[in-house]
Amino acid sequence: MSDRLVTTGQAARALGIDSSTLARWARSGMVKPDLVTAGGHARWDVDRLRAELQEMRERDE
Numbered sequence: 001m002s003d004r005l006v007t008t009g010q011a012a013r014a015l016g017i018d019s020s021t022l023a024r025w026a027r028s029g030m031v032k033p034d035l036v037t038a039g040g041h042a043r044w045d046v047d048r049l050r051a052e053l054q055e056m057r058e059r060d061e
Helices: 008-015 019-028 046-060
Strands: 042-044
Touching: 008 019, 008 042, 008 046, 019 042, 042 046
Parallel strands: none
Antiparallel strands: none
């Protein structure tokens, strides 16, 4: 896991998707953030998230 956790918007930009898409995936349980702040904001490890999404794509092939 990288030492840097980023916001939903930053993670979405890094993945080339809209932040609402990542938020929807999180709400549905498709992906889980690495941390949820006391205020309820998700924080993501982009490297881990990218690897998780790649594994999902490979399973679906």
